[in-house]
Amino acid sequence: MTAHIDASKFLDPRVAAFVSGRHAMLIGGQWLPAASGRTLDVLDPSSGKVIAAVPAGEGADVDLAVKAARKAFSGPWSSMVPAERAKLIWRLADLIEQHVDMLGPINSYECGKPIGDSRNGEVPFTAETFRYYAGWATKLNGESMTINAPGDWHAYTRREPVGVVGQIIPWNFPLAMLAWKVAPALATGCTIVLKPAEQTPIGALYFGKLVEEAGIPEGVVNIVTGFGEAAGAAMSGHPDIDKIAFTGSTEVGKMIARAATGNLKKVSLELGGKAPTIVLADADVEMAVAGASSAAFFNAGQSCGAGTRFFVHRKIYDKVMAGVAERAEKLRLGPGLDPSSELGPVVSQQQMERITRLICEGKSSGAEIVTGGGRAGDTGYFVKPTIISNTTRDMSVIREEIFGPVACAMPFDDEDLDALARDANDTEYGLAASIWTNNLGAAHRLAAKIKSGTVWINCHNFNDVTMPFGGFKQSGWGRELGAQALDLYTQTKTVAIRLP
Structure with a gap:
């Protein structure tokens, strides 16, 4: 709305x-x-x-x-x-x-x-x-x-x-x-x-x-x-x-x-960043849904650490996607000064046009829009919170930093942490990542394999003044x-x- x-x-x-x-x-x-x-x-x-x-x-x-x-x-x-x-x-x-x-x-x-x-x-x-x-x-x-x-x-x-x-x-x-x-x-x-x-x-x-x-x-x-x-x-x-x-x-x-x-x-x-949000099979689904939604849509996705690539185990993929889509569709869009607004506009006409162009490129390349998919209304620079599925690694929505309320979702089938880390690291960026799991050993092992300056576990976009923040690679x-x-x-x- x-x-x-x-x-x-x-x-x-x-x-x-x-x-x-x-x-x-x-x-x-x-x-x-x-x-x-x-x-x-x-x-x-x-x-x-x-x-x-x-x-x-x-x-x-x-x-x-x-x-x-x-x-x-x-x-x-x-x-x-x-x-x-x-x-x-x-x-x-x-x-x-x-x-x-x-x-x-x-x-x-x-x-x-x-x-x-x-x-x-x-x-x-x-x-x-x-x-x-x-x-x-x-x-x-x-x-x-x-x-x-x-x-x-x-x-x-x-x-x-x-x-x-x-x-x-x-x-x-x-x-x-x-x-x-x-x-x-x-x-x-x-x-x-x-x-x-x-x-x-x-x-x-x-x-x-x-x-x-x-x-x-x-x-x-x-x-x-x-x-x-x-x-x-x-x-x-x-x-x-x-x-x-x-x-x-x-x-x-x-x-x-x-x-x-x-x-x-x-x-x-x-x-820049292109942070992976990795949801393992044993993750608390309710917590992962809330976390992934915030990772993607906080500040209208205009965060260098935004979780823009969802890697979700196929065992819980449908539940997580349904939950995130439901949350996205209920977000109230409006001016930042309106106390009832939950999602504000992006910052400029140029930014809005870039975001919507990348969404269109994803659709034309064969990706599927789960929810959202473009501009909201005709006044101001509002973009619908958007989730895209059926993406491939060569698509611009996967390669480029979108810097808007847009996330791309990809299921995975096994618990091969090396393979999962390779997919998560398949980007020129390395600023942040999050891992959602109740398996402490898997969390630590995967965190060590992720090439980014910050790895959050069971949280995303958490910063504290005592914690150094910065990037690997081109971040x-x-x-x-x-x-x-x-x-x-x-x-x-x-x-x-x-x-x-």
């Missing part, structure tokens, strides 16, 4: 006023328009209507932001003791939590996700991420070594901030992805030039106001809005940015990696979250002293 309701009717007047107000970029503690004077429109994906305009930053704006970040890195931020830096990051976390009634609706308005997921999930997780890394600011220690060479030596390492970092974040989790990058960078003493996705810049700009309110020094966090091909490209190749962090498609990630070779800046990439470089994220923003210096 699709509910065609004007999303703006659910907006608090304060939220509506901020969204529709004049927006500027945060650069060196000042709120500035784009040097060119150009702007870009932000759309409500539930209606396709323009809800705001933000500066369309380009190379000149990136240059200005990088200079501000470099000045701050050489000034108050790098000289601040870690305990003071931790206090400021913690204060920022408190402000995020206190402003949930602004950040939650802004998030749902511009990206379309259900308001409960924003208010009760993404915003609290954003605050938690900043608190976690605030604690790390005082714990970035080196180590001493015992030297094998003759003579008396004192040798030790230092962990130092990498410098000015450029961070390019996606539109599917605008606030959480911001936190995954900004929080560890701040904890390590780096300064930042942040580019939010052009589809979802408003929450990042509101975050910029909280950065100021928290008392973080000018130039430490700079926010440049704009298109990827202009602002993002300028950041990737900028000679005075020391590190680039990107979350998005594998195609764009490769472009960023090539652009970064100019000054050999450090690069971390969290890219990226590096790990975000957990202690490992600190490695992305620090460099190790060795100091060796020959004692007289």
Whole structure:
């Protein structure tokens, strides 16, 4: 069911006023328009209507932001003791939590996700991420070594901030992805030039106001809005940015990696996925149905870890498929701001057209649509939750990341874990996977054979700030979250002293 309701009717007047107000970029503690004077429109994906305009930053704006970040890195931020830096990051976390009634609706308005997921999930997780890394600011220690060479030596390492970092974040989790990058960078003493996705810049700009309110020094966090091909490209190749962090498609990630070779800046990439959801014969069917449904349809399938390939044992295949199809058909589609909505729109016209094209390609190649199968309604960018069966490995719906509420189901007949792992690994991606079983031994053995950065067992799309997240193969470089994220923003210096 699709509910065609004007999303703006659910907006608090304060939220509506901020969204529709004049927006500027945060650069060196000042709120500035784009040097060119150009702007870009932000759309409500539930209606396709323009809800705001933000500066369309380009190379000149990136240059200005990088200079501000470099000045701050050489000034108050790098000289601040870690305990003071931790206090400021913690204060920022408190402000995020206190402003949930602004950040939650802004998030749902511009990206379309259900308001409960924003208010009760993404915003609290954003605050938690900043608190976690605030604690790390005082714990970035080196180590001493015992030297094998003759003579008396004192040798030790230092962990130092990498410098000015450029961070390019996606539109599917605008606030959480911001936190995954900004929080560890701040904890390590780096300064930042942040580019939010052009589809979802408003929450990042509101975050910029909280950065100021928290008392973080000018130039430490700079926010440049704009298109990827202009602002993002300028950041990737900028000679005075020391590190680039990107979350998005594998195609764009490769472009960023090539652009970064100019000054050999450090690069971390969290890219695409095509996660298998593997349901063994002994799995709890009810739990597997609920888990597979969430794996495929959470956030309208717009998650790099989405479970888009169902491998289900033939013994329970029909039951699982019937259960998932029933859940899909009952999902209430509607604007993210409508509290009754269970599935929001995808983010853009372009995204909707790509998803529906891939579904049509699957049908024309001989696949069967179990449920769903195309656009829902004629207003906004809604796609019916879709399950496809009778797929083969060469079909585009199996090979390509769809990034929508679409999953392909394939039965298997035996318990040969090696064969099952080969099928699950038959993709260029390796970001995530889930296994559904009551057999602990099979779960561990299969988890070891799956080539992905995360394997969930009897759950899917579970993240915790303490757990590193990232991909194998073409799903990226590096790990975000957990202690490992600190490695992305620090460099190790060795100091060796020959004692007289």
